[in-house]
Amino acid sequence: MNIGQSIGVFDSGYGGLTVFKSIAEKLPQYNYIYLGDNARSPYGDHSYETIYQYTLDCVEWLFAQGCPLVILACNTASAKALRSIQQKVLPVKYPNHRVLGVIRPTAEVVGDFSSSKTIGVMGTRGTVNSLSYPMEIAKFFPELKVLQQSCPMWVPLIENNEHLNPGADYFVDKYLKELLEKDAEIDCILLACTHYPLLIPKIKAILPEGIQLLGQAEIVADSLDAYLKKHPEMAIKIAQEGEKNFYTSGDREVFDQHASIFFGEEIESEQMHLQV
Template sequence: MKASPIGIFDSGYGGLTVFRSIADKLPDYNYIYLGDNARSPYGDHSFETIYKYTLECVEWLFAKGCHLVILACNTASAKALRTIQQKDLPSKYPDRRVLGVIRPTAEVINGYTSTKSVGVMGTRGTVNSQSYLLEINKFFPEIKVYQQSCPMWVPLIENNEHLQPGADFFISEYCDQLLNQSAAIDCVLLACTHYPLLMPKLRNVFPSHISVLTQGEIVANSLADYLKRHSEIEEKLAKQGERHFYTSGDPAVFDEHASIFFGEPLKSDKM
């Protein structure tokens, strides 16, 4: 069987922050990253639309030879992953696997809170899906989860305005709304892969006793563990350290913004 790259999918740029951590943790594997920039952001779309878009992109990555695809997108993980895993893979792709970012985070969140009160900040789609609330409570029913949607953050980041003074109002507003829900919150999860770019300002907004978690390292560690436990998948993977980037949008525009998220210049091709 021909060796296979690992597929990494996001609705746009944010998944590159997760890819960066995965590539640092597991540099030897081949990767294909796909950003559906032409149809992003996904956050305010319906379940049905997000499922349709996500499945189309997953199938595109399958056609590129990927046997394992990571949905490095919280909205897609919340609204499409379960249906793809339970409906599409068994009937059409029984030898393929699709993983998300919500479960790996929920599995370890208990290690970051002593008050058992956790804040989750994400897009409207992720928050409204209740996916983090359900998944965390499945593993740790004693943890109380407080959620806050942040609809302005992704547009600010994608327009490279997130570190400008004009962004301060929207950053403080959503953080205050979250903390006003409970004084016991001692851990805040950034449940959108764009949000790590706000970390310099979030560190100044949140009190020092509150841990602010990003998902890249958590997902990378989870993937490494998954590959150790699933040799039937791992043995199919190519290991030349190659990385290819694709976008459904304009590659020139993608390349200009993507380096901010990935941490180095890159060159993409049209999907």
Template sequence: MLTNGPIGVFDSGIGGLTVFGSIAKLLPQYDYVYLGDNKRSPYGDRTFNTIHEYTWECVQWLFKQGCPLVILACNTASAKALRTIQQKDLKDDYADRRVLGVIRPTAEVIGDYSSSKKIGVLGTAGTVQSGSYKLEINKFFPDLKVYQQACPLWVPLIENGEYNKPGSDYFVRLYLDELMAQSPDIDTLLLACTHYPLLQDRIQAALPQHIKVVGQGEIVAHSLADYLQRHPEMETKITRGGTRNFFTTTDDTEQFDKTASIFFPDAVKAGFVNVEG
């Protein structure tokens, strides 16, 4: 039987910290466990089956920590693994647990940011190739034109701590130029990878001022708050102690701790875990 426990937050690496930071700020009363699969990051160029396998291993690890609810704070995992997890995996052994992603809550509101009804989506190759954002956005905003651009070098830059160095500007402009060449009328850019807000200042600086750059942290946080309000049977299963525990699948936790400190004022000391097999 499911006992009460923390909310689990998963990402393929450190990017999900941008979402977790917003969630913890809006809903500080709950306990949380964050897991970053840094050892196997990035997920963006991996196959559907591999992404599902890795994501499900991590979700099950969070379940074993007592989490009744897990947030996939990773667009690639949300695009390529979430549906299988929700429709198949949970029914087998975890029917009382829930797993939520970041794509649907973002798709529900992104059209409200655009005046031209033309938006750009910046994501990993896996997210872009899945077509998930086009499909979901058009459900809520059928008149919105969605342009996509894969940015395969951005996650490695971020995971290796190079995102705040001048050399990253070249790679930022490279993909922005390719996206904006698709339409000069794009007025809103969605950062459809939770890593990308770490580049947001450089992205905004490389664009005309009228173009909005939208991250997902606050959107997902408010969506989660709404979900918990609508599902008291789940909300009552989440413990309230305000604790935040961090784990990573790489035994070199120093870089993770350093990056996490950007989003959390208290020092972060991540633990090492092996989730495989």
């Protein structure tokens, strides 16, 4: 089904909906298609090759639905697949399409939130092991010290709707303590996974005073707004009917139930069938 020219927003599951919500609030006039690859999530512990192939599958599907611009609202996909898709696939197969991620927009501004010039980055194993954040941040803030902490239990807790229950407290406390023990100068923590905003109430409850917590959703929305203003040739391709369409590669009923928590309103999705 071709819905027309839309902005595609992709995530391995639900987390990208936190980014999509901010994008749709910032730029409500455009048409959007959101795709969650729930049948194969989470991506965090997969190999580079697997994450790349899964991401490319979904990007090409969004292209086929009429999306000339796709946002990878997933840190793991942005870390492990974005550069290869931009450099190896688009010039050869899709020269008029663009794929953007969430890491670079965040790296461009994160240093502005730290007085001590020491920040913490919390993400999945895949994102942390890729070293994408330290490398990207160094391009814009070479003086910034970046400490990373992988949080392998956070995404499963959130995707199973256990994140607000008392059982999640242990893992929130555990990973925060492990990060803060690495350097007492940390005064800003970046949540480098789009799932993690759902844990903000628990994180703030135990976060020491003076440490700022930074999410990505508004940063990415502002960056997309700036990109479309800078590239009017892309902006004019996108239909301005304010339509939002949701697809999942997993179970629709399960997706709709969980997605409404992330997006803040009821969602009715359609099935996307993977060709694997």
